Amino acid sequence: MLSLAYQTLPRIYWALLSLLVIGVVWLPEFRTLSNFANILDQSAASAILALGQAFVIAGGLIDLSVGQLVGLVVVVSCMLFEAFPGLGGLVVIAALMLGAGVGLLNGELINRLHMPPLILTFGMLSVLQGSIFMLTDRSVGLVPGWIGTLSNGRVFGLPVSLILVAICALGAWYVLQRSIFGWHLLAMGNSADGARKAGLDLAATTRIAYLVSGLAAGIAGLLVAGRLGTGFPNAGNGFELDAIVAVVLGGTPLKGGRVNVAGILGAVLFLGVLSNILNLLQVPAFTQILIKGLIVIAAILMDRPGQALRPVRRVGRT
């Protein structure tokens, strides 16, 4: 039983387990239920963003603009929430459409301009950041109470955010690893040339992948807005790197062709627990930044054909 688990779980789960053991044994504040719930709440936005990023990375693409897109959604939604107090539901829809719209724009530009996605989304990152600061240079807007429950609330003792993430994860897993679209996406990631010659519509696949990535940013943006309570223009800084690192640590190669949703969730949890432990140990903020940078570098060093991060044996289609 244990050997089966060892062989099929992405390696990140062992790192996660070790961290949990360390935390539970050494830090009394770590063991409380409220702390665990906190970790889940704070990781929720990253998790959804990482799931969205998984779509583009699986297809051999990448989306560096999602961080600032989250920031844009946070600022815009907070402004709208404050301006139209009764129309909360519509604002949510608007936020999701903003995310999806920008994602779609990314996809279209990549299709038409034939630019490497890395460069296009990097430029888009700057465009979005500029847009945020053109809207405001300080925190703006206010979030209605019920959005707060989305990010911080509990239902039957479980965090609402956890349920949201679970639903998104299930959806992502099904689409990426069990549906025909997912199959096409992975084919494109494996070999765009081969996929095109096999007759797949690469443009449409790219478009949808970026749409999902943008939509995920929209959802994550609402979660972040709920957690912050107001619209900070810098709210999204660095989120894209967190998402990419989570995807890579979870065993999904950056060049695409393979994806592992379970691994991504494990990696997000790992990063969340690590951050929590560092906080409880009162490691200074600047040192945590340094550690984060080192993790980014370590993650990509491990994401090489040596397959240090993938399960030993693939069960079914991974």
Added chain:
Amino acid sequence: MSGGTGAAGAGSRATWAQRLPSLESSAVWLVLIALLILAGFISPAFFKLNYLMNLLRQATPIGIAAVGVTFVMVLRGVDLSVGAIVSMSAVVCAMVMNGQPENLWLGIMVAAACGTAVGLVNGLLIAYGRVSPFIETLGMSIVVYGLVQMGTGGTARGVVSPGFREALNGRLGGILPALVLCFLAAVLIGLFVQSRTRFGRGVYLAGANPAAARLAGIPINRVTVIAYALSGLMAAAGGIALLARTGVSGTNAGSGMEFDVLAAVVLGGTTFAGGRGGVGGTLAGVLVLFIALNLANVAGLPYAAQLAIKGLIIIVASAAHVWIGRRGGAQSQD
């Protein structure tokens, strides 16, 4: 390194004949002239030599760093850590100088060494670790930022040696700012290296066709390491120039500079596809960038719009060069 739908980077291979001045390489100079004319219409002040010199002074830190990044990009790589290196070198230089006149050169050398060291690590990781330069240098910029913050506790420390700022802010003959001289010196060094050294030739060959270059015996790993180390050194020099211009001004003075540098280099014709472009184009790119941003300022656009403009420039300039490259009669993709 570039992901994507297969068209990325697999585009035209420039033969040496096509690398002679063509629409592609002279495009940016044409844009520069057009922009200057446009600027002249908006305000005759643009044509004063003083204005141009001031512009170049502003552009010096970014320009020097851009010279280094040019080599990395010809090599099909990218260096996003330059902003962090600029901040780091400004801080280190000031801290080592500590207000003592005898520490002036020591401060400069230590700062340069730190920048080169970071570049060296970048190069080693990218060449031997075979990781994506984009993500690696992004991660490194976070590491450097964290280190600088840890080392300074978050507040700017250090005092510049007396005479340092005065010397570099002076003007030769009353016209040419010393900083601009440094910028032009960096450009000249860059031009020399790219066309007259084996390293420079190796960079172009490896960027144009890595597999062929390897088969031809070019030590790609060594070339890569040197290119990134050079980029780190240039970024450090840019940081020292920034220190001279603005004095001790915080621990993150170079924040966001990688966008300016990238925009300038891409404008100048050195695209992410590698193998083409060069320092001459980068010089023009820096000029175009700063004139454009200045125009935006004069036109009343908010400062935040500049961020968006830089991003747009990166996208549009890259796409334009892809488009020009395709029209240039080179082989089509795939």
